Amino acid sequence: MAPMGIRLSPLGVAVFCLLGLGVLYHLYSGFLAGRFSLFGLGGEPSGGAAGPAASADGGTVDLREMLAVSVLAAVRGGDEVRRVRESNVLHEKSKGKTREGADDKMTSGDVLSNRKMFYLLKTAFPNVQINTEEHVDATDQEVILWDRKIPEDILKEIATPQEVPAESVTVWIDPLDATQEYTEDLRKYVTTMVCVAVNGKPVLGVIHKPFSEYTAWAMVDRGSNVKARASYNEKTPRIVVSRSHSGMVKQVALQTFGNQTTIIPAGGAGYKVLALLDVPDKSQEKADLYIHVTYIKKWDICAGNAILKALGGHMTTLSGEEISYTGSDGIEGGLLASIRMNHQALVRKLPSLEKTGHK
Ligand SMILES: Nc1ncnc2c1ncn2[C@@H]1O[C@H](COP(=O)(O)O)[C@@H](OP(=O)(O)O)[C@H]1O
């Protein structure tokens, strides 16, 4: 009942109730959306108003949002990588042997970075396929909510969203590239990487250097925060190659380009792609070509492939085939990466892997 002397209008009460409902809906919609994504993961909600960026029925995802989360994931993973290295307690172990018999190493830096990166992306995009280098322990789930903010530098380069079907997307995460060098405390080679492929084609890549806090990102046909250098030496190129999984790469490079060619042994596929670009980081060496001859995994190369492609460069097998980032984890045909060069002419110059004994 209304207080004495005050008469309530039924219309006023109805408007008031509707406004109240509107405010409640607004407050709780983000919270509920967050809960749905967590149920998708089977995880426990930890609160907060942020939610997933994709609808629960598969639907579409926005590649610009995927880029923002990929940058955040690479940086957060990098924080773990740095923290573990600085603690000097790496818990280094071997996951087994590579085909060539080298130790396939893993540390706490790999595992903790993998967990952060995976759950950040999985919480934001519950419906996309995510392939990571390290095993994700289902009993050790973490929910990391994205605040749905797209950084200014991305908004400046990429003015509009770009929706694609969630089912067409494959994400590749390398939580710690150059693990071998990480264990040797050769910090400059270490990167964290995220790549998004659509129908197997690499469309966006992020390479982050945790120890110099440098991040390169690019999206094909949309924009980037990194560019190619002004010139490259095609005749006697400086060639960056693996220092720990080299196979016959030095012989292949010298045989193809002559003894005047400079070979730069370096760790990490991310580091070697950055060596081809205009990167301000002082610890970064520069090269004209990146060649790899042994087996390699797609999380090692997808981000670099996307960035090179976005900047007009190429990454292919040694026989010039494009690499498809779906299905199997690895590629057999070696790797040739170049930018501002005649890539097909380089392919014709190189001997086939059969001749080098790698196939
Ligand atoms: N033959 C091989 N088999 C398995 N992984 C290989 C490989 N050659 C290179 N890689 C991986 O590719 C990345 C770059 O190698 P490199 O530093 O030798 O150029 C490293 O990734 P991770 O450090 O993420 O394991 C390395 O383990």
Ligand SMILES: [Mg+2]
């Ligand atoms: Mg790697």
